[in-house]
Amino acid sequence: MRKYLFDLLYMVLGTFLAGLAAMATADGVFNALTFDWGNALTVSGSAAVLVLIQGLAARFQGDPERARFSLPSR
Known part of the structure; x- marks a missing residue:
């Protein structure tokens, strides 16, 4: 669960900062x-x-430890 939360935080924060930087420039x-x-x-x-x-x-x-759509890990 911890890996999933870090992955989700990384995606959300990255999208927010990239959007803000794009709007600024x-x-x-x-x-x-x-x-x-x-x-x-x-x-x-x-x-x-x-x-x-x-x-x-x-x-x-998909993989429950990833916060993105993916194929199930085997």
């Missing part, structure tokens, strides 16, 4: 004072929630 030069933080956090958070739902659903298919 997509607008050109990054300025923390004028950056639309609300929009960026909403988009990144939404993507992270979708990955969380996928990871929870994947628990019941």
Whole structure:
């Protein structure tokens, strides 16, 4: 169970940070004072929630120690 939780945390946090970095760099030069933080956090958070739902659903298919859809381990 611990391996699954670390895998799930890695996927969710990675998706959130990648989304936030993409939103920050997509607008050109990054300025923390004028950056639309609300929009960026909403988009990144939404993507992270979708990955969380996928990871929870994947628990019941394939390898139960992985938070992603995979073939059962033998």
